[in-house]
Amino acid sequence: MFERIKAAKERLRDYANITPIMTSRTLNRLVGVEVYLKCENFQRMGAFKFRGAFNAMSRLSDADKDRGVITYSSGNHAQAVALVGTLLGIRTTVVMPNDAPATKRVATEEYGATVVEYDPQKATREEIAKALAVEHGYAIVPPYDHLDVIAGQGTATLELFAEVKTLNMLLVPCGGGGLLSGSAIASKGIEPSCRVVGIEPELADDATKSFHTKTLHTVRNPPTIADGTRTPSLGEMTFPLVLKYVDDMRTVSETEIIEAVKFLFYRMKLVVEPSGALGVAALLSRKVSPKGQVGVIISGGNIDADTMTLVLNT
Numbered sequence: 001m002f003e004r005i006k007a008a009k010e011r012l013r014d015y016a017n018i019t020p021i022m023t024s025r026t027l028n029r030l031v032g033v034e035v036y037l038k039c040e041n042f043q044r045m046g047a048f049k050f051r052g053a054f055n056a057m058s059r060l061s062d063a064d065k066d067r068g069v070i071t072y073s074s075g076n077h078a079q080a081v082a083l084v085g086t087l088l089g090i091r092t093t094v095v096m097p098n099d100a101p102a103t104k105r106v107a108t109e110e111y112g113a114t115v116v117e118y119d120p121q122k123a124t125r126e127e128i129a130k131a132l133a134v135e136h137g138y139a140i141v142p143p144y145d146h147l148d149v150i151a152g153q154g155t156a157t158l159e160l161f162a163e164v165k166t167l168n169m170l171l172v173p174c175g176g177g178g179l180l181s182g183s184a185i186a187s188k189g190i191e192p193s194c195r196v197v198g199i200e201p202e203l204a205d206d207a208t209k210s211f212h213t214k215t216l217h218t219v220r221n222p223p224t225i226a227d228g229t230r231t232p233s234l235g236e237m238t239f240p241l242v243l244k245y246v247d248d249m250r251t252v253s254e255t256e257i258i259e260a261v262k263f264l265f266y267r268m269k270l271v272v273e274p275s276g277a278l279g280v281a282a283l284l285s286r287k288v289s290p291k292g293q294v295g296v297i298i299s300g301g302n303i304d305a306d307t308m309t310l311v312l313n314t
Helices: 002-011 025-031 049-058 062-067 076-088 102-110 125-136 147-153 155-164 178-190 206-213 238-245 254-268 274-284 305-312
Strands: 034-039 069-072 092-097 114-118 169-173 195-201 248-252 293-298
Touching (some): 002 049, 002 147, 002 155, 025 034, 025 254, 025 274, 034 155, 049 076, 049 147, 049 155, 069 076, 069 125, 076 092, 092 102, 092 125, 102 114, 114 125, 147 155, 147 178, 155 178, 155 293, 169 178, 178 195, 178 238, 195 206, 206 248, 248 254, 248 274, 254 274, 254 305, 274 293
Parallel strands (some): 034 293, 069 092, 092 114
């Protein structure tokens, strides 16, 4: 799988941004270690999801490309698939919940996708997407449970190590586990001693429970501000990869997530969505005890005005 990630990096070379690595003396002082933030909020469409979507969609057969692609997402993967579809000339359809952030839906449509709305209290996005795929012949590119998607997401960590060279710990947000498993595989492929820790909201702790019990857990429609982590569970592919390559899982509270978003905004002038701030939240709240040099994947910056207003007024 590490070779897949290296191949994905080459495939993305002329399309994905090499995102900046930011540091903060204030953050280092507060947590007592050197912290390197891999800022995927500066990736195309504002999140790491572009990497996996491009890698997967670029590898489709010509016949699949002609029939079009369908996916399901609350926002960032939706935007990524829509943008990649425009770049590669592929028609895209996205199944989105009716409570998805408005800015993410608007961006998805502006990137060229057709949005199919659904009520998450009444149906599952996977069932709707599968039915439409059968009806129209679409190829399904899921948000995380796909080897090419996972490989694409792992390229951010390859870039991080290429610049920083060595890390003692890597903190990665976890929703469905695509970014976490790809990051962990990449990290272990370069520096096996680097401790990889996945971070989840306390309200959406399905992966943490799954990791510690070695049994797949589900948390449906968790009411967390970190909308990118509202996936009900790890996937059939990501669950065993997380168990194999990740060293630990930790959770952070809603208050800790909000404080991390505020810190990044006020002290580092970075606009980061709540899901993207999970690693910083774990550091500031002392949910992890790092030593030496710590890498943090800032997964995205697509935060809507209402959520940012809520965060800054809290």
